[in-house]
Amino acid sequence: MDLSIIDVGLVTKLLLLLLIGMGPKIALVPFLEMTQKFDGPTKAKIGRQMVLTATITALILLATGALLMRLLHISGGAVAIAGGIVLTLLALKMAAGPTEKHHDDDLGAPVDPEKIAVFPLAIPYLLNPVGITVLIIASDEIVSVASAALVVGLVLIVAAFDYLVFTNIDVLAKRMKPASLIISEVVFGILLTAVAVTLVISGLSQLGIISASAAH
Known part of the structure; x- marks a missing residue:
């Protein structure tokens, strides 16, 4: 990721990566599964908290990612491989379809809206391994105020889109068919698995374990 030259291609690539990652x-x-028992205002509150948490975390990662990499002696290639591995686990779960059911009532423990808004909804679902990886690597690649402003601006644009979706989820849910959601979840899980493989290959290439030509 080269942020030294800002053009349409770079902006498009970053936006697509952030839409996947955040x-x-x-x-x-x-x-939808975790908030189905809540009323509309509570769902909207959870959505706001989720988006706020993910956005603040994203900006913190962008501000401190490069420093953390240097302190821990971590390379961009290692970050890409780690993000790819974690994303693979998440993507395979999506590709497998809905196989798990939550039985919170059976456990006798009420669901705390504020807690689920932070984990697991904000992280690792909204701000997922792709987003975390992109932001940490971008932090290390920022070379100017313009490049920093670009990444921050794109993060805020994606966050605004998330806000519109999750604070109006009841309106959107009425237009969503369960079967379509399941199919799209499986398809997107397969596509994310491919993204995860690409991250791992890119990381291996950056570390010099495989040749650059093999990574393309």
């Missing part, structure tokens, strides 16, 4: 798709189904 957009609503991965968090949508878990959000």
